[in-house]
Amino acid sequence: MPSIRISKELNSEIYFITFTVKNWYYIFDRHNRFKILADSIKYCQKHKSLKLYAYVFMVNHVHMIVSAPDMIAFVRDFKRYTASEIIKNIIATEPDVIKLFQANEKWEFWQKTNMPKIIESEDYFKQKINYIHNNPVRKQYIQVPEHWFWSSANPTSVIEVENTEF
Numbered sequence: 001m002p003s004i005r006i007s008k009e010l011n012s013e014i015y016f017i018t019f020t021v022k023n024w025y026y027i028f029d030r031h032n033r034f035k036i037l038a039d040s041i042k043y044c045q046k047h048k049s050l051k052l053y054a055y056v057f058m059v060n061h062v063h064m065i066v067s068a069p070d071m072i073a074f075v076r077d078f079k080r081y082t083a084s085e086i087i088k089n090i091i092a093t094e095p096d097v098i099k100l101f102q103a104n105e106k107w108e109f110w111q112k113t114n115m116p117k118i119i120e121s122e123d124y125f126k127q128k129i130n131y132i133h134n135n136p137v138r139k140q141y142i143q144v145p146e147h148w149f150w151s152s153a154n155p156t157s158v159i160e161v162e163n164t165e166f
Contacts, residue, residue: 057150083109
């Protein structure tokens, strides 16, 4: 089954997007891997005109509402860069884990699909923000969304987010 992709015709829309680690392996919660994700987002905001409206970094996936002049390039570059940096981090810190991401002679860190969904209405925008912010609550990591450090629900978020008015 082919993965759902962002079409060239709708490349600059606002999207709800999910990046999932291969095999849903819990990997981000150690060795500064959340920071690798955050630094990459901040770089894209500064150099690729990425607009981030909401996000949450979970232990094995990332949800975001984002837009960019070239979303296809953002997805490609974000996944390529973070995969490369996290693979280097795994080799340095947990070499036994690296075999989970080997595919033939290559590394595969992220699942191929991103499940992009265009944000077409204010109601859908609010629904997805609520879904993103409540993800750590549903997993019972915290009791209120504001307590998850790696989320735009946290008022001390280390990543700047856009105004959430649609």
